Amino acid sequence: MSWKDMTNEIIPIFPLKLVAFPGEHLNLHIFEPRYKQLIADISEGDGRFGVSVYLDKLMPFGSEVHLEEVSKVYEDGRLDIKTKVIRVYELIRFENPFQDKLYAAGEIIPFENDISVAAHLHNEFIFYLKEFFRLIGEPQSIIPLAINSFTLTHKIGLSLEEEYELLVMRKESMRIQFLIKHFIKVIPVLREVERAKAKIRMNGHFKTLDALDF
Incomplete structure (x- = not known):
């Protein structure tokens, strides 16, 4: 996968055994080197990354989150972060690791969500x-x-x-x-x-x- 081949959005991907719902605040403890690098990179960018659901395998849908705050940085480099879930996405392509990074990234399509209800x-x-x-x-x-x-x-x-x-x-x-x-x-x-x-x-x-x- 290369950046120029992709026509949709590309964001870093953080697979987790959880489901993050739009609107919720998700607090995470970051300790793996690849995700420390991910947080460092998005902190210098737009603060967005994807939490893709992992069941028995990586699932095709996940939630885009926005980094709101790095609450604590430990002496050994571990982090406590606060994020807010923005929207659901479908993962079209996935590469792990992505290019010269330690972490994965993927091409996503934002999920169309009809919020009307009787x-x-x-x-x-x-x-x-x-x-x-x-x-x-x-x-x-x-x-x-x-x-x-x-x-x-x-x-x-x-x-x-x-x-x-x-x-x-x-x-x-x-x-x-x-x-x-x-x-x-x-x-x-x-x-x-x-x-x-x-x-x-x-x-x-x-x-x-x-x-x-x-």
Whole structure:
């Protein structure tokens, strides 16, 4: 691969076993020499690099992030950095290492994302979202207009594979329906656990029982 052969954007690529959703803040600890070099290079440029999802292999979709801050530099050169996820991309070509660098880079195409969703579908999603966090005992401050399919997704118990499946959906309505199906599956289980806990709490308490006529 050479720079002149590529017609789309080229960014450094950082493969990780995680899914980074648009809008989230991603904090990373950098310790490998190749990624120290990557951060040094983007710090002198536009601050952008790609976090490509690695499952059992490098997946074709990932998230472009922007370096917001190098929070700490350790004596041995390790770094703590803060980034913000900008958008999803499709990885068209990948080279590791890239040219004379230690790190990989790739040619990407920005992901087209339809953010429109029907009001009734979004309202149903918010209902299930609130009920889920109530049942696990971690109520969240949920402002419906500020919530989308990515906002709290890391906290609702999806597997890495399910998070990736969500990431590559091109429509918000599809993502919302996917999450509603997840809630419909897990919320009844959580309600059963809640009922079991209530019964356990009653053990040892004085009980008033109806008299039996026999």
